[in-house]
Amino acid sequence: MSNTALCSDDVLLNDWHVVADLANLSAEVPFRTRLLGIDLTIQAGRRHGRDVVRDDSGEAVASEIRYGFLWACLGTPDRAIVGVPEAGETDRHLVTGGSIAVKVSGLRAVENFLDMGHFPFVHTGWLGDEPHTEVAPYKVEVTEADELLATECRFYQPVASPTASEGFVVDYVYKVIRPYTVALYKSNPVQKDRLDVITLFVQPVDEENCVAHPFLCYLKDGIDAAIVRSFMQLIFAQDKPILENQMPKRLPLDPRAETPIRADAVSVFYRRWLRDHAVSYGAIPART
Amino acid sequence: MITLYDYELSGNCYKLRLLMSMLGIEWKTVPVDFYPGREHKSDWFLKLNPLGQLPVIDDDGFVLRDAQAILVYLASRYDPAGTWYPREDPKLLGEIGQWLAFADGITGTASAARLHDGLFYDFDVEAARAGAHRLFRILDEHLWFGEQEGRDWICAANHPTIADIACFPYIMLSEEGGIPRQDYPAIRRWCDRLKRIKGFIVMSGVFPAGPARAA
Numbered sequence: 001m002s003n004t005a006l007c008s009d010d011v012l013l014n015d016w017h018v019v020a021d022l023a024n025l026s027a028e029v030p031f032r033t034r035l036l037g038i039d040l041t042i043q044a045g046r047r048h049g050r051d052v053v054r055d056d057s058g059e060a061v062a063s064e065i066r067y068g069f070l071w072a073c074l075g076t077p078d079r080a081i082v083g084v085p086e087a088g089e090t091d092r093h094l095v096t097g098g099s100i101a102v103k104v105s106g107l108r109a110v111e112n113f114l115d116m117g118h119f120p121f122v123h124t125g126w127l128g129d130e131p132h133t134e135v136a137p138y139k140v141e142v143t144e145a146d147e148l149l150a151t152e153c154r155f156y157q158p159v160a161s162p163t164a165s166e167g168f169v170v171d172y173v174y175k176v177i178r179p180y181t182v183a184l185y186k187s188n189p190v191q192k193d194r195l196d197v198i199t200l201f202v203q204p205v206d207e208e209n210c211v212a213h214p215f216l217c218y219l220k221d222g223i224d225a226a227i228v229r230s231f232m233q234l235i236f237a238q239d240k241p242i243l244e245n246q247m248p249k250r251l252p253l254d255p256r257a258e259t260p261i262r263a264d265a266v267s268v269f270y271r272r273w274l275r276d277h278a279v280s281y282g283a284i285p286a287r288t
Numbered sequence: 289m290i291t292l293y294d295y296e297l298s299g300n301c302y303k304l305r306l307l308m309s310m311l312g313i314e315w316k317t318v319p320v321d322f323y324p325g326r327e328h329k330s331d332w333f334l335k336l337n338p339l340g341q342l343p344v345i346d347d348d349g350f351v352l353r354d355a356q357a358i359l360v361y362l363a364s365r366y367d368p369a370g371t372w373y374p375r376e377d378p379k380l381l382g383e384i385g386q387w388l389a390f391a392d393g394i395t396g397t398a399s400a401a402r403l404h405d406g407l408f409y410d411f412d413v414e415a416a417r418a419g420a421h422r423l424f425r426i427l428d429e430h431l432w433f434g435e436q437e438g439r440d441w442i443c444a445a446n447h448p449t450i451a452d453i454a455c456f457p458y459i460m461l462s463e464e465g466g467i468p469r470q471d472y473p474a475i476r477r478w479c480d481r482l483k484r485i486k487g488f489i490v491m492s493g494v495f496p497a498g499p500a501r502a503a
Contacts, residue, residue: 100406230295
């Protein structure tokens with residue numbers, strides 16, 4: 001299958017996806033991108049300044065601006081843009097983390113974001129360190145809102161955040177909100193009873209390419225927005241070569257395709273949840 | 289104290305961090321929001337460097353721009369052994385200068401391809417990749433012939449010089465620009481040797497040498 005195959009998953013076609021960080025758009029130069037295999041051009045438009053136009057038909061698609069990003073929907077939106085409640089809290093920095101293109105299926109990027117097992121090996125000295133490599137058992141469930149929730153995740157991190165002055169055991173909660181959207185809630189090193197939130201909006205460029213658009217809601221207490229952003233990029237750029245070397249580039253949904261261990265429980269749930277939602281774009285479907 | 293105006297994902301900033309680490313000198317960094325904030329084009333930064341480029345250092349009031357120029361300065365000033373930039377050896381200095389210019393060529397090609405693929409820069413990526421492959425081929429042959437003569441580094445010396453540091457980062461990051469290195473075995477061996485120099489540090493996207501052949 002070519003990596004420009006068209007998408008036939010209604011759940012994706014009728015959903016909103018980020019297509020650009022507004023910081024990457026200029027009034028003079030059109031910005032070219034691709035969503036679900038469809039080439040798009042972002043132009044300075046009449047309404048609010050931006051139009052998202054399909055290169056094949058010349059028609060504008062539905063678009064919105066939210067959280068510092070430009071969003072588009074190729075079909076008919078059947079639900080609202082993902083809500084981030086923490087974005088309404090005034091004591092938080094709300095910053096885009098810097099959109100980075102990755103040559104792998106966006107589903108792989110989501111799955112990697114959910115994985116604690118790689119911390120000591122890929123984010124050595126930051127999010128993990130040997131010999132603290134064990135992923136303790138955690139809980140995974142599908143919520144009433146039909147989101148995937150992993151709780152009681154704990155991991156020792158030498159530098160869990162840009163303001164962490166020493167290593168500590170960090171509490172994590174993960175939530176898969178949409179097939180290509182995942183959020184991470186992580187204990188703040190200063191106000192340990194509150195959580196910093198990183199939502200990763202993954203743009204399915206085509207089946208084997210994505211753009212990771214991180215949206216950061218960090219407590220302002222003791223930290224600058226620029227530092228939040230640079231830390232996110234430091235961490236994500238460590239993941240990038242690992243992601244780009246994953247084979248196959250699409251995410252196999254067949255339970256027999258790759259061998260999980262206990263630490264991968266959330267990944268096993270995620271793949272099953274994708275099957276249940278008939279998501280095939282960016283995936284290698286399960287054998288029937 | 290040296291202040292480095294720095295962007296984590298910049299290979300040209302990384303080469304300065306790398307040399308300073310290998311020299312064992314201390315520095316502090318001022319993070320510049322290169323992407324997506326374009327802070328290197330902001331008024332305050334343009335006063336520091338009218339070219340609007342990273343990196344820049346400020347060493348107790350002495351401000352210097354250009355990664356290669358800063359390597360020359362740091363090695364000349366802070367390397368007591370005088371091996372990274374041997375000021376007494378005209379031929380070696382000439383060679384180093386030649387390969388520092390070559391490193392700029394790597395920035396103009398391999399780094400450009402990486403910025404195109406990862407950060408949406410509007411460059412001619414095919415031309416950038418072709419240019420990088422041409423340079424990699426030249427360097428690979430140069431290193432291969434060097435190995436036949438028992439030379440491990442880019443320049444004709446029995447120790448690494450700033451030419452090695454200057455060329456290393458954007459070669460290591462080339463795959464992010466769609467430039468694989470499997471056809472350049474001598475480059476790969478040289479990268480492994482460089483990673484085993486005392487004081488070597490990584491940046492995001494560069495991994496340490498494997499333990500198998502650790503010295």
